[in-house]
Amino acid sequence: MYAVTGATGQLGRLVIEALLKTIPADRIVAAVRDPAKASDLTERGVIVREADYSRPDTLRSALAGVEKLLLISSTQVSGRLPRHRTVIDAATAAGVSLIAYTSMLHADTSPAMLAIEHRQTEEVIAASGLPAVILRNGWYTENHLMALPAALEHGAFVGAAKDGRFSSAARRDYAEAAAAVL
Numbered sequence: 001m002y003a004v005t006g007a008t009g010q011l012g013r014l015v016i017e018a019l020l021k022t023i024p025a026d027r028i029v030a031a032v033r034d035p036a037k038a039s040d041l042t043e044r045g046v047i048v049r050e051a052d053y054s055r056p057d058t059l060r061s062a063l064a065g066v067e068k069l070l071l072i073s074s075t076q077v078s079g080r081l082p083r084h085r086t087v088i089d090a091a092t093a094a095g096v097s098l099i100a101y102t103s104m105l106h107a108d109t110s111p112a113m114l115a116i117e118h119r120q121t122e123e124v125i126a127a128s129g130l131p132a133v134i135l136r137n138g139w140y141t142e143n144h145l146m147a148l149p150a151a152l153e154h155g156a157f158v159g160a161a162k163d164g165r166f167s168s169a170a171r172r173d174y175a176e177a178a179a180a181v182l
């Protein structure tokens with residue numbers, strides 16, 4: 001069985017869609033914080049299980065029988081490491097054969113604050129000994145849409161990156177990649 005955490009999120013839903021192209025729905029576990037938000041997935045035959053990063057009991061039961069797991073990083077910046085560790089511990093207990101994790105571009109060398117917990121999570125995964133694939137995703141292209149109203153009004157995208165460059169892709173592309181890895 002295949003499981004995706006954060007499966008009611010924007011990326012998670014796209015990963016489930018991508019998996020459904022090749023995997024029968026009854027072999028896919030949507031591991032979600034709130035099962036009520038995933039009723040549409042239940043209707044399509046996907047197995048929906050409660051999996052809250054801050055409640056280890058839910059994770060243990062959510063990952064029972066799972067072979068391949070995608071851990072989608074938590075939205076809770078500064079506080080996600082213990083949550084990720086809980087998922088990794090549950091994956092170890094479940095004996096998964098593969099864990100994939102949505103990390104960040106250059107997580108090992110980036111000076112960005114956001115990189116810290118991604119790097120630490122990568123280290124916890126490595127220490128677990130589980131076979132793993134680290135998906136060092138770049139920026140979501142969709143993030144730029146937040147600046148679209150101002151850009152349309154003033155005719156320019158304005159930022160403070162100086163000569164920095166973005167390496168971005170659409171969420172759907174990252175989702176397709178994650179599904180392919182699983």
Ligand SMILES: NC(=O)c1ccc[n+]([C@@H]2O[C@H](COP(=O)([O-])OP(=O)(O)OC[C@H]3O[C@@H](n4cnc5c(N)ncnc54)[C@H](OP(=O)(O)O)[C@@H]3O)[C@@H](O)[C@H]2O)c1
Nearest residue numbers: 006008009010011012033052053054073074075138139140
């Ligand atoms: N690469 C980038 O540019 C970029 C940008 C922003 C974020 N990210 C990272 O990528 C991840 C996925 O992005 P996204 O756009 O799919 O984010 P999103 O739409 O906000 O989805 C986040 C998912 O995490 C779930 N979640 C939050 N707290 C949880 C908890 N305690 N236990 C279990 N699930 C929990 C949410 O559950 P509910 O559905 O119940 O709310 C939601 O399904 C983010 O969480 C963040 O770590 C990357």
